[in-house]
Amino acid sequence: MKDFAGKFAVITGGGTGMGRELARQLVAEGCNVAMCDVSVEAMAETRRLCEAEKLPQGLRVTTHVADVSIEAHLQRFRDELIEQQATDKIHLLFNNAGIGGGGSLFTNTREQWERTFNICWGGVYLGVRTFLPLMMKADEAHIVNTSSVNGFWASVGLGVPHTAYSAAKFAVKGFSEALMTDLRLNAPHIKCSVVMPGHIGTSIVSNSRKIQSGSESDALTPNEILATRQRLQGMGIDTAPMSDGDIQNIALDRARKFRDEAPTTAAAAAKIILDGVKAERWRILVGDDAHKLDERVRQAPEKAYTPEFYHSFSEEVGWRLG
Numbered sequence: 001m002k003d004f005a006g007k008f009a010v011i012t013g014g015g016t017g018m019g020r021e022l023a024r025q026l027v028a029e030g031c032n033v034a035m036c037d038v039s040v041e042a043m044a045e046t047r048r049l050c051e052a053e054k055l056p057q058g059l060r061v062t063t064h065v066a067d068v069s070i071e072a073h074l075q076r077f078r079d080e081l082i083e084q085q086a087t088d089k090i091h092l093l094f095n096n097a098g099i100g101g102g103g104s105l106f107t108n109t110r111e112q113w114e115r116t117f118n119i120c121w122g123g124v125y126l127g128v129r130t131f132l133p134l135m136m137k138a139d140e141a142h143i144v145n146t147s148s149v150n151g152f153w154a155s156v157g158l159g160v161p162h163t164a165y166s167a168a169k170f171a172v173k174g175f176s177e178a179l180m181t182d183l184r185l186n187a188p189h190i191k192c193s194v195v196m197p198g199h200i201g202t203s204i205v206s207n208s209r210k211i212q213s214g215s216e217s218d219a220l221t222p223n224e225i226l227a228t229r230q231r232l233q234g235m236g237i238d239t240a241p242m243s244d245g246d247i248q249n250i251a252l253d254r255a256r257k258f259r260d261e262a263p264t265t266a267a268a269a270a271k272i273i274l275d276g277v278k279a280e281r282w283r284i285l286v287g288d289d290a291h292k293l294d295e296r297v298r299q300a301p302e303k304a305y306t307p308e309f310y311h312s313f314s315e316e317v318g319w320r321l322g
Contacts, residue, residue, distance in 0.1 A: 001091065001142055001191075002278055005030035008090040008138075010081065010131055012068050012123060013097030015042025017202030018146070021270035022094055023061070024050055031092070032059055034081040036066035036074075038211065060085050068097045068123030069115075074130040082134075089137035092277070095127040095145045095172075100204055101212045102164035107230055112212055113164045119211075120168030125175065132187075141190045142277050143179070147172040149198050149290050153297050158310050159234030180282055193273075193282050198290035199319060200269045201262030220248050263289055263318065289317040 001007070009026050013019040014035025020042075023033045027050040037043045043063040050061045062084045066073035082088060098120045102113035124145050135141035150156070151173035154166035176194035183190045220228065225247050229239045232250070239247065264287040276284035285291050296313060297304045313319065 001140055001280075003029065004092070004274075006032075007092060008032045008034070008085060008087050009092035009094065010090050010127075011035040011094045011096055012066075012127055013037055014046055014063070015039045016046075017204060017266045018197070018200060018269050018273070019094070019096045020046040020049070021266045022096065022273065025267075025270050025274055026092075027055065027059065027061060028053070030056055030059065032061070032085055032087075034060075034062045034064060034077075034085055034090075036064040036068070036077045037097070038065065038067055040065060067119075068095075068127060069118035071126050071130070074126050078130050078134070088134065090131060090134045091138045091141050093127060093131050093135060093141070093143045094273075095124040095143070097123050098146060098148075098165075098168075098204070099211050100165050104161035105163060107161070107227065108164075115212060116164040117168045120165060121171040124172050128179070132190075135190055136187060139189065143176075143183075143190065143192045144195060144273065144277060144284075145172050145176045145192070146195045146197070147176065149196055149293050151194070151196055153293055153304060155305060155310075157314075158307060159236065160231060161234075177282075191277075191280055191282070193276060193284050195273055195276075195284045195286060196290055196294070197269055198264065198285075198287035198293065198317075199262045200286065201259050201265045218252060220251055224251075263287060289319065292317055 004026055009031050011019050011022050011033060012035075014023050014033075015037035019035065019037070023035055023046050026033050033050065035043060035046065040063070047061050047063055055061065062081065064077040064080050066077040068074060081090070099116055102108045102116040105113065128143060135143070148165070148169040150162065150166045151169035154162060154170065156162045173194050173196070176192055179192045183192055225244050228247050228251050232239050269286045272286050273284055285294055293313065296309070300309075303309050
C-alpha cells in the first residue's frame with residue numbers, strides 16, 4: 001500500500017498519543033478515518049485537529065465510543081462505521097489502544113491486572129476478529145498491531161514488577177507474527193505489521209491511572225499512594241520521610257516527564273509507523289531506544305534482566321527506568 005488517499009482506516013485509542021497522530025497524518029494524506037476511544041472529549045479534540053486544515057470534499061472522520069476489551073463495543077463500532085462512513089470495507093486497521101497498570105500478581109488486584117491484559121491483548125485480538133470481514137472485501141489491506149519493546153523485554157527496571165502489560169505485549173507480538181502465515185495462506189491481499197515502540201511521548205501514564213481507577217481526577221487515592229510508595233521503595237528510594245502530598249507530586253511529575261521528555265514524540269512515532277506500512281515492513285521498531293534495546297536483548301538474552309544490563313542500558317539511552 002504505497003499511499004492512503006481514498007482509503008478507509010480504523011484506529012483504536014484515537015483520542016490521544018500515537019492514535020491521535022496516526023489519525024492526523026492519515027487524514028492529511030486523504031484517508032478516511034474512523035476512530036474509537038473511551039473518552040468522547042479526547043476524540044473530539046482529535047477530530048478538531050484533523051479538520052483544522054479543512055478536509056477534502058467527501059473525506060470522513062468519525063468518532064465512536066468503545067472499550068476495546070468488550071467485543072460488543074467493537075461490533076457496535078463496526079456497525080456505526082459502516083453506516084457513517086458509507087462503506088462495507090476498510091483498508092487499514094490500527095490496533096493501537098492500550099493502558100498500563102496491573103504490574104504485580106501480588107500487590108495489584110486481579111481486576112487491575114486483567115483490565116490491562118484485556119485491553120492491551122484482548123483489544124488487538126477482538127479488533128482483528130471484528131474488522132477482518134471488512135478487510136476481506138478490500139482489494140488491499142494492512143493490519144497494524146501495537147506491541148512494545150515490552151513485547152521482547154518484559155521489564156521497566158529493577159524492583160518494579162511489570163507482568164500484565166508485558167504478558168499482553170508478548171501476546172500481541174506472537175499473534176502478529178503467526179498471523180502473517182495465516183494471512184498469506186488465506187487472505188494474501190492483507191498484510192500485517194507488529195509495532196514495537198520504545199519510550200514515546202504520550203499520556204499513557206496518566207490515562208492508564210484514570211482508566212484503572214474509573215476517575216478523571218488527578219488526585220491519587222489512598223491505595224494508589226500506597227502502591228506508588230511500594231514502587232519507589234522497589235527502586236531503592238526511601239519513602240518514609242515523604243508525606244502523601246510528596247508522593248502525589250512525584251506521581252504527577254513522572255506522568256508529565258513521560259509525556260514531555262520522551263526521546264520520540266507521538267507525531268514522529270506515527271510517521272515511522274505509516275512509513276513502515278508503505279514499505280510493507282512486518283516488524284516496525286519505533287525510536288532509537290527500541291533499536292538499541294532490541295540489539296542488546298538479542299546479543300545477550302540471558303543477561304537481559306541483570307542489574308548490569310539495566311544500568312548500562314539506562315546510561316546509554318537516558319531512560320529513567322521504573
